[in-house]
Structures are given as structure tokens and as C-alpha cells.
Amino acid sequence: MNFVAIDFETANRDPASACSLGLIVVKDGVITEQKQWLIQPPNLSFDYRHIKIHGITPELVKDAPTFDLIWEDIKSCIDNQVIVAHNAPFDVNVLHNAAAAYSLKLPSFKSLCTVELSRRAWPELKNHQLSTVAGSLGLDLDHHNSKSDALVCANIVMSACGYLNxxxxCDCFNYLDMQSDVETFKYDRDFWDEQGFEIHTTEDQVKRQKSASKVSLESINTESKIAVINGYNVTLESCTCRDFSIRRLPCKHMYKLAQDLKVFDMSKLQQKSAENIESTACTIKININMDDIIYNVINDHTDKLLSGKIQKDEFIAGILRLVSGMKT
Known part of the structure; x- marks a missing residue:
């Protein structure tokens, strides 16, 4: 079993801003090389949020080689190989853009995502983030140290392949193709039709909808419905960012595209949510049949909910307190 595991860390949102690369070479199922580079990104431009994640600062890389100076070493390792990474679309995108920044021609290679592979091997895990999978396999991980991440990634491949026989x-690609219907509800559903309404109402998704207004739209093709947002390739069905790769639900970049294409309207979503709440409240109000005191209390709570004086969770808590009092 031969492959190369990689992990990039970036200085900012620009996928060309590689500031560290870990690279692990596996030949015949044995790790034969472990490499790591600090890389000086273009203009030494760092985002503090990225520094907070990986701890790499401009000071650490000011004397490091630029990507073009280590390219031949990288190229010799990945030429005609299978590149594996945890959330491979992200790392392959960085590889493409870092090379393009110096007009470097990429060699031929295939890429394999260990997020997808680990999902197939261990679907019972609560999630398939690198730290979670590493923990389940008893692997040491210094997360966001590029060599450590790549090393864990290589071990995930070998463990998953052993587990799946x-x-x-190269057989991983055939296996993933055959198993592609395992999570059809996440891969194939239409996120933006009426039936997909409920996925946008969860707290996590609402946060992403609000964050969509803060992202940077770099380019958009309204006919093909494809955009580049914060350096990620975005469609209505997918995004190359880590968030979508892990969750397989709309990320903030996809919400931005959907809003700009006018296939998603947050105000209409809020209106529909309000209508659902109102319908529920009215049903409760109409169907309750108990003595006047209890009826009046619930009636009062319902009126407050419909007028916006209390929130849905406060309404439910009040009703639960009432029911609890009735039992005692």
C-alpha cells in the first residue's frame, strides 16, 4: 500500500497562504519518510484567527523558504501518487493555489479524503473530526501541527483499510464509490426546497446563516451557480471548506451563495417559523378543555407567545411548570 499523507496550515483565508506542510510517505504499508516545512507565505500576511489555531506567527516563518523553494522536494514525493488528507478538498486546494502563486505545474496525482474513509469504517463515532478519529484509534495527536496531523492521517488510512479489508x-476509491449511498440524506437531498426547510431551523444552521453576511464573495457565475467565497469553491450542493466536509450540511459560504442567488430567504424562513409557532399555540389554545383557572393561565401564556412578549422556550417552560403543579 503506497500513498502520501499531507496536511497544510495556512496563514490566512487565502488558500495560497501555506505556512506549514507536513508530509508522510508510506510504501508497502510502512511509513518511510516524515517531512515538515515551515513556509513563508506571500507578503507574510497572517490572520490572528489562524495564528490562534496553529500557533505559527510571522516571526517564526520570516526566514523560512517560500513555497517555490521547497517545491521540487514536495513534487518528487507526490508525483503519480495518491495524496491523502483529512478533508482532502481543503489541502488539495491549498496545494493547487500555493503552486499557482509561483506558476508551478502540478504533477499527476489522485486524492483521497480520510474524513470520508473514516465515516465508512467507523460510522458509530459521534463525528469524524481528526481529533475524534485519532482518539478512537489511540493515536497521539498534536492537532494543527502539520506533521502530527499528516502522521495521524496516514495511520487512519492504514487502520481503516485493515478494518475494511x-x-x-486504489481499492479505496472503488469502495467509496460503492458505499456512496450510505448518507444519502446528507449528500443527495435538496437543501433549498420546501422539504428541506427543517434543516435550516436548528441553532447551528441559524448561526451559519447569520455568518453568511460576513464572508467575502470573490466571484460568482449565476448561470452555473458556482462561486468562490473566502477562497473556497462553492455550489448550492457543496463547499470545499472544512465545515461542509465534516457536517455535510450548508455552511456559511453556501448560505451566502444561496442568498445571492435568491434561492434562500432568511426572512421567509423566520416568517414560516413564526407561522408554525402560531399554529401550534392556536391549536393548544383551542383544544384545551379544563377548569377555568388552568385555561386562563395557558390562555395568558399563549397570548404572550403570539404577541412576542415571551419566547417559545419560555412558553414551553411555563406550561411544563403548570403541568408539574397539577401532578402535585
């Missing part, structure tokens, strides 16, 4: 790395 996959003998050659």
Missing part, C-alpha cells in the same frame, strides 16, 4: 490504496 482493503488491500491496495
Amino acid at each position: 482493503i488491500k491496495q490504496i
